Amino acid sequence: MAYGVGMREVPLRPIVHVLVCTNARESGAALGPGCGESGENVYDAFKREVDRRAAHRTIWIARARCLGVCPKHGATVVVHPGAKVLADVEPANAVEVLLAAVGRTTREP
Ligand code: FES
Numbered sequence: 001m002a003y004g005v006g007m008r009e010v011p012l013r014p015i016v017h018v019l020v021c022t023n024a025r026e027s028g029a030a031l032g033p034g035c036g037e038s039g040e041n042v043y044d045a046f047k048r049e050v051d052r053r054a055a056h057r058t059i060w061i062a063r064a065r066c067l068g069v070c071p072k073h074g075a076t077v078v079v080h081p082g083a084k085v086l087a088d089v090e091p092a093n094a095v096e097v098l099l100a101a102v103g104r105t106t107r108e109p
Pocket of ligand 1: 024036065069
């Protein structure tokens with residue numbers, strides 16, 4: 001597929017792509033405080049696991065703004081492939097989430 005002027009496709013393709021909500025809202029916001037600091041802690045836990053596996057080229061972890069769930073505890077995470085939406089994710093869940101995601105792929109991380 002050809003793209004417009006100024007845009008190009010890059011030949012990189014993660015086997016697992018994790019989006020972690022780190023959205024923080026102001027105190028008293030109607031939708032709650034957001035994943036905020038919990039999301040940052042979850043993001044850091046995923047990054048540590050990717051570092052430990054030296055899997056930076058195949059497992060991508062990215063911060064995201066609100067992913068639409070806004071849990072009271074932990075953070076919302078979306079895991080590709082499969083677009084699995086997980087709520088209430090805590091840092092201690094990072095390893096099992098990655099193992100499950102890698103297990104759903106047909107490629108090695
Ligand atoms: S603020 Fe994290 S999912 Fe909405």
